[in-house]
Amino acid sequence: MNMRDLSKDDDFLSHLLVEKLGTGTVPLLVHKMDSSRRLPKTDADDLLQIVRRLVVTKGPVPLVTRQAVDELLVLPPIRYYLKQYTQKQINAFATHASRYFELYHPSGCIEIAHTSRYSHHTGKSELCILATRNLAPGAVITELKGSMANLTDEEDKELKRTDLRNSDIRRDFSVIHSKQMKKNHLFLGPARFVNHDCANNCELFREGKYITFRVLRPIAVGEEITAHYGDGYFGRKNRHCLCETCEKRGRGGYAPDHTDEDPPISSDSESDSGSDLDSDSDSDESNSDGEGKKSGLNLNERRTRRGVYAVMTKGDDSDESDNDADDGAPNSEPKNLVVGGEIELVAEVDSASDLTSLPPSRAQSNSALAVAGPSSLPTPETPAMTARSSSALTSLSSTDDLPSTPKSNQSMRFRSIIATRGQKVKDSTPTTAGSKQLMTPPLSEDTPTKRLTRSASANLLASKWSTTTVNDKGKGKQKASQSSTPAPTSGRSRKGKEKESEDIKKEEAEPARTLRSRPSAPAMVEVNKEPPPKREILKGPDGKPLPTCSTCSNVLPVISVDDKVVWGLEQQSAKRKKKQDCPRCIRHFAIYGQAWPCRISVHGPVFLLPTPREEATPVDSGPRRVNKKALSVLDRKLAAAAAAAASASPKSRKRQREDEERPMLKRRKTEPVTRVETSKSQRGKYIRGGRGRHSLPGPKGLQTYGRKARSLSPSKSDIKDEEEVESEAPQREEVQVVPKRKYKKRSSTPQPTLSRAQRAEEREKIRRWLQKKEEEEAEKDSGDEDAGGSARKRSSADIDDLEDRPKKKVPRAKEKQLPLQKVLPRPSSGFRGGQLFSKPNPLSYALHAWASPVVSTPSSSEDELPPVTPEDEVTVELPSDACGSVFSSPSTIDAFKPSPLSFARRRWGSTLSPRDETKRRATHRNTASPGQRSDVSDSERLFFNGPPTSSLSQDSADGYVRPEDMRMMSPLTITSDNV
Ligand SMILES: C[S@@+](CC[C@H](N)C(=O)[O-])C[C@H]1O[C@@H](n2cnc3c(N)ncnc32)[C@H](O)[C@@H]1O
Numbered sequence: 014m015n016m017r018d019l020s021k022d023d024d025f026l027s028h029l030l031v032e033k034l035g036t037g038t039v040p041l042l043v044h045k046m047d048s049s050r051r052l053p054k055t056d057a058d059d060l061l062q063i064v065r066r067l068v069v070t071k072g073p074v075p076l077v078t079r080q081a082v083d084e085l086l087v088l089p090p091i092r093y094y095l096k097q098y099t100q101k102q103i104n105a106f107a108t109h110a111s112r113y114f115e116l117y118h119p120s121g122c123i124e125i126a127h128t129s130r131y132s133h134h135t136g137k138s139e140l141c142i143l144a145t146r147n148l149a150p151g152a153v154i155t156e157l158k159g160s161m162a163n164l165t166d167e168e169d170k171e172l173k174r175t176d177l178r179n180s181d182i183r184r185d186f187s188v189i190h191s192k193q194m195k196k197n198h199l200f201l202g203p204a205r206f207v208n209h210d211c212a213n214n215c216e217l218f219r220e221g222k223y224i225t226f227r228v229l230r231p232i233a234v235g236e237e238i239t240a241h242y243g244d245g246y247f248g249r250k251n252r253h254c255l256c257e258t259c260e261k262r263g264r265g266g267y268a269p270d271h272t273d274e275d276p277p278i279s280s281d282s283e284s285d286s287g288s289d290l291d292s293d294s295d296s297d298e299s300n301s302d303g304e305g306k307k308s309g310l311n312l313n314e315r316r317t318r319r320g321v322y323a324v325m326t327k328g329d330d331s332d333e334s335d336n337d338a339d340d341g342a343p344n345s346e347p348k349n350l351v352v353g354g355e356i357e358l359v360a361e362v363d364s365a366s367d368l369t370s371l372p373p374s375r376a377q378s379n380s381a382l383a384v385a386g387p388s389s390l391p392t393p394e395t396p397a398m399t400a401r402s403s404s405a406l407t408s409l410s411s412t413d414d415l416p417s418t419p420k421s422n423q424s425m426r427f428r429s430i431i432a433t434r435g436q437k438v439k440d441s442t443p444t445t446a447g448s449k450q451l452m453t454p455p456l457s458e459d460t461p462t463k464r465l466t467r468s469a470s471a472n473l474l475a476s477k478w479s480t481t482t483v484n485d486k487g488k489g490k491q492k493a494s495q496s497s498t499p500a501p502t503s504g505r506s507r508k509g510k511e512k513e514s515e516d517i518k519k520e521e522a523e524p525a526r527t528l529r530s531r532p533s534a535p536a537m538v539e540v541n542k543e544p545p546p547k548r549e550i551l552k553g554p555d556g557k558p559l560p561t562c563s564t565c566s567n568v569l570p571v572i573s574v575d576d577k578v579v580w581g582l583e584q585q586s587a588k589r590k591k592k593q594d595c596p597r598c599i600r601h602f603a604i605y606g607q608a609w610p611c612r613i614s615v616h617g618p619v620f621l622l623p624t625p626r627e628e629a630t631p632v633d634s635g636p637r638r639v640n641k642k643a644l645s646v647l648d649r650k651l652a653a654a655a656a657a658a659a660s661a662s663p664k665s666r667k668r669q670r671e672d673e674e675r676p677m678l679k680r681r682k683t684e685p686v687t688r689v690e691t692s693k694s695q696r697g698k699y700i701r702g703g704r705g706r707h708s709l710p711g712p713k714g715l716q717t718y719g720r721k722a723r724s725l726s727p728s729k730s731d732i733k734d735e736e737e738v739e740s741e742a743p744q745r746e747e748v749q750v751v752p753k754r755k756y757k758k759r760s761s762t763p764q765p766t767l768s769r770a771q772r773a774e775e776r777e778k779i780r781r782w783l784q785k786k787e788e789e790e791a792e793k794d795s796g797d798e799d800a801g802g803s804a805r806k807r808s809s810a811d812i813d814d815l816e817d818r819p820k821k822k823v824p825r826a827k828e829k830q831l832p833l834q835k836v837l838p839r840p841s842s843g844f845r846g847g848q849l850f851s852k853p854n855p856l857s858y859a860l861h862a863w864a865s866p867v868v869s870t871p872s873s874s875e876d877e878l879p880p881v882t883p884e885d886e887v888t889v890e891l892p893s894d895a896c897g898s899v900f901s902s903p904s905t906i907d908a909f910k911p912s913p914l915s916f917a918r919r920r921w922g923s924t925l926s927p928r929d930e931t932k933r934r935a936t937h938r939n940t941a942s943p944g945q946r947s948d949v950s951d952s953e954r955l956f957f958n959g960p961p962t963s964s965l966s967q968d969s970a971d972g973y974v975r976p977e978d979m980r981m982m983s984p985l986t987i988t989s990d991n992v
Pocket residue numbers: 043044131138139140141185186187205206207208209210247253254255256315316317318320321
C-alpha cells in the first residue's frame with residue numbers, strides 16, 4: 014500500500030468512523046493527513062446503524078467486522094469515493110475500515126475519546142485511546158491496530174515538511190522507523206491515537222502481520238492507553254512533554270523552571286534521544302520551527318515533530334519493495350517486521366524545537382499518585398480501580414510517583430477539561446498563573462469506583478470480567494508471569510524509563526521467547542470490593558460544584574476546536590442543575606444502548622434502537638436460502654393457483670386479467686393512501702367501462718397493433734413492456750421532457766435483457782408511432798368525418814370488445830350530439846392508459862369509457878383535485894409517490910386536455926398540488942434517494958444506490974448507479990488474514 018492511498022483512506026475512514034460517530038454536535042475531531050481534502054458527504058445515521066448492527070451481531074469478530082465493512086462499502090458516498098479504485102485498492106480500504114470497525118466490537122476494550130491533556134495548550138482538539146475495561150499486564154490490545162505504508166524518500170521528506178499556513182498539514186501522523194533499513198513507514202489507523210507518556214502503560218509490538226500494543230502494567234477503566242514515543246520527541250529530554258507522568262512529577266512541560274525556549278543544542282543532545290535516530294530526522298527542523306521561534310508563542314503548533322517513531326532493532330530488515338504486492342492484502346505490513354522483531358519507540362531529537370507557550374507548572378495540578386506508589390497497598394481509601402496506584406504490579410517507584418513539587422492528592426487519570434486558547438494564553442503567562450483557575454475549571458477527579466457504583470451495568474461488567482484481584486499480589490504476579498512477555502512487577506525498582514525498556518528488550522530478545530496467543534478477551538484485574546472512597550466534590554472558581562457527567566462522574570469537559578468552544582460552556586450553564594452526560598458517555602450510549610462503559614447488553618444481542626431503515630435492511634444481507642420446505646410450499650401454492658385459474662368463470666378471469674394489468678397499483682401498498690369515496694347519489698349513475706384488453710404497442714405491438722391474445726397469466730416481459738409504455742405514455746405530449754428515472758418494478762425478476770440503448774430506441778419508436786397516430790387523429794377530428802366513419806374504421810376486434818360493455822348501447826347519434834366537455838377520468842379499476850392507444854379517438858373513447866362524464870368548467874376547482882372515481886362507495890388507493898413523481902408534471906396537471914394522454918397523466922398524476930409536488934420532489938431528492946426508501950428491496954437498493962457520476966458534485970449525488978458502477982458491487986474479499 015502506498016502512502017498516498019493510506020493517508021487518503023485513513024482521512025476518510027477516521028472521518029466516517031470516528032468523527033461521524035460522535036455525538037452529532039460534538040464530533041471527535043481527527044487531525045487529518047490532509048485536512049484540506051474534500052470528503053464525500055455521508056449520513057452519520059447510516060454509519061451509526063452499521064456500527065450498531067456490528068455491536069449486536071453475534072459471531073466471530075472478523076466475520077462481524079467484515080459484514081460491517083460490506084455494509085459500509087455499499088453506501089453511495091463510499092462507492093463514490095471508491096469509484097476510481099482498483100479492486101486491490103478497494104481491498105486495502107476495506108481492511109483499513111475493518112480496523113476502525115473492530116474498535117466498536119463489544120469484545121473490545123478501548124475507545125477513542127477526547128482528551129484535554131494537550132489541547133489546553135494548543136487550543137486544538139486532541140484525541141486519545143481510553144480503556145473501557147480493566148486490563149492486566151501482558152494483555153494484547155488486538156483491536157489497536159494500524160496499517161502501514163512504505164515511504165519513499167520524497168514522501169518521507171514531504172511528511173517532514175511544515176506548511177506554515179496550516180500547521181496541521183503533514184504534522185499529525187505516525188511513522189514507524191526501521192532502524193536497520195533506515196526507512197520509515199507510515200503507520201495509520203486507530204493505533205495512531207495513542208499518546209505519549211513518559212511512564213507508558215503499553216508498548217508497541219509486533220505480532221505476526223500486525224503491529225499492535227501490549228499492556229505493561231494494570232490499566233483501569235477510563236485510563237488512557239499510552240506508549241513511549243522516545244526520549245526526545247517533545248524536545249530534548251521531552252522537556253515539553255505534557256503527559257500525566259510529567260505532570261505528576263513536575264517535569265517536562267510542567268517543570269517549575271520550564272520555558273518555552275529550547276536550550277542551545279549541546280554536543281550530547283543526540284544522546285537524549287538514543288541512538289536510533291533517523292539520520293535526517295532534523296533536517297527540516299529549523300524550517301518547521303521558524304515560525305514558533307519568531308513569534309515566541311505559536312498557539313497553532315501542535316508540537317508534533319514527526320509522529321511516532323518506532324524503530325525495528327532486530328529482525329529481518331531486508332528491504333521490502335511493495336509489501337502488498339503478493340497477496341493483494343492491503344494491510345500488508347512491511348515484511349521486514351518479522352514476528353518477534355522488536356519494535357522500539359525512540360526519540361527524535363528536537364534540536365530546534367519551537368515548542369512554545371508551555372505554561373509553568375500548574376499550581377492546581379492534581380497528583381494522582383500522591384496516595385499511590387509501590388508501597389501503597391490498596392486500602393479502603395485507595396480508589397478501587399485505580400490500578401496504577403493500587404496495583405502491586407505497578408512499575409513506578411516511589412520517587413517516580415511522588416511528585417517533586419507539591420501537588421494536590423487527587424487522581425487525575427481521566428481528565429475532561431479542555432481549556433480554550435484564550436485560557437491557554439493566560440496560562441502561559443506566569444503572572445496569570447494564579448488566575449488560571451478562574452479561567453479553567455480545575456481538573457476533574459477520576460474515581461473509577463464511583464463510576465462503577467453509578468452504573469449497575471458497569472458493575473455487572475466488572476464482576477463478570479474479574480479474573481484477578483489487585484490485593485492478591487501472588488495471583489497478579491502469576492498472571493503476569495504466565496505471559497511470555499513478563500510485565501514489570503511491583504518489586505522491581507524502576508531506575509527510569511531507559512532501564513525499564515532495556516529490561517523489556519532483554520526479555521523479549523530471549524530466543525526461547527514465544528509470543529502469547531491472542532487472548533479472546535483481554536485479561537482483567539478485579540475491582541476492589543472495598544467501599545469506594547467518598548468522592549470529593551470539585552468546585553469552580555465561584556465556589557459552586559462543577560457539573561459532572563451523570564454517568565461517568567467526570568467533570569463535564571469544555572471542548573474547543575480551533576479556538577471555538579464547541580461543547581461545554583453552554584451545556585454547563587444551562588444544565589448545571591440538570592443531569593447531564595459528557596459527550597463520551599452520550600456517544601457510548603448511542604452506539605451500545607448501554608451506560609458507559611458497558612458494551613454488552615444484559616438482555617443478550619437484541620438490538621435496542623431499531624429504525625425503519627434497519628428493518629428494511631436486514632442484518633443478514635447475504636442471499637436468502639431457499640430450503641426444500643419453502644419450495645414445496647411454493648409448489649403447492651402455484652398448483653392451487655393454476656387450478657383456481659382453470660376453473661374460474663370467464664367473468665372472474667376477466668377480473669383477474671384486469672388485476673394483472675395493474676401492477677403499478679399493487680406495488681404501492683406502502684405509500685400514503687388517499688381515500689376517495691363517492692356519494693350514494695352517484696351510485697348507479699355510472700356504468701363500468703374502459704376495460705380494454707388491448708395490448709400495448711410495445712416493441713412487438715408495433716407490428717401487431719390491435720388486439721393481442723393474452724395468456725391467462727401474462728408473462729413478466731408483457732408486464733414490463735406495458736410498464737414501459739405506460740411510463741412513456743404521459744411523455745408524449747412533452748416529448749422533450751423525458752424522465753430519466755424510470756420507476757423500477759419491485760420484484761426480483763431479472764431486468765430485461767435489452768440494453769439501455771436498445772430500450773431507448775424502442776421507446777423512441779413508440780413515441781414516433783404515437784405521435785404519428787395522434788396526428789392522424791387530429792386530422793380526422795379536424796375534418797368533417799363523422800363518428801360513424803371513425804367507428805367503421807375500427808377493427809372488428811375493437812368492436813367486439815366494445816360490444817361487451819354496457820356503454821355500447823349509447824346511441825351513436827347521441828354520442829355525436831355531445832358537446833366537447835371536460836371529462837374527468839376515473840382512476841378506478843379498469844381504466845388503462847394503454848388501451849387508449851388502441852382507440853385513438855379520444856372523444857369517442859371517452860364517451861364509451863365514461864358514460865356520464867363529469868363536466869366542469871376550465872376553472873373548476875375539480876381540476877386541482879385528484880381524479881375522482883364515481884363508483885359506488887369505492888375506495889381507491891391513489892398513487893402518490895413513485896409514479897406520481899415520475900409522471901405528474903406541475904405544468905400539465907392543471908392544463909387539462911381531453912386526450913388519452915391527459916387521462917393517463919391525470920390518472921397516474923400525483924395528488925399533490927404543483928407546489929407541494931415540487932417541494933416533495935426537492936425533499937425526496939435531499940432525504941431519500943430511491944435506494945434509501947424503505948419500500949425498495951435490498952437488491953433494488955443496491956441497484957439504486959449508485960455513486961453519483963463524476964460530472965456531479967459530491968453533494969449532488971443523484972444516487973443512481975450506472976452499469977459501469979456495478980464493478981464496485983463485486984464481492985469483497987477480506988480474508989481472515991486481512992482482517
Ligand atoms: C500520534 S498523535 C496522537 C494522537 C493525537 N492526540 C491526535 O489527536 O491525533 C501525536 C500527537 O499527540 C500529541 N501528544 C501526544 N502525547 C503528547 C505528550 N505527552 N505531550 C504533548 N503532546 C502529546 C501531540 O500533538 C502529538 O503530535
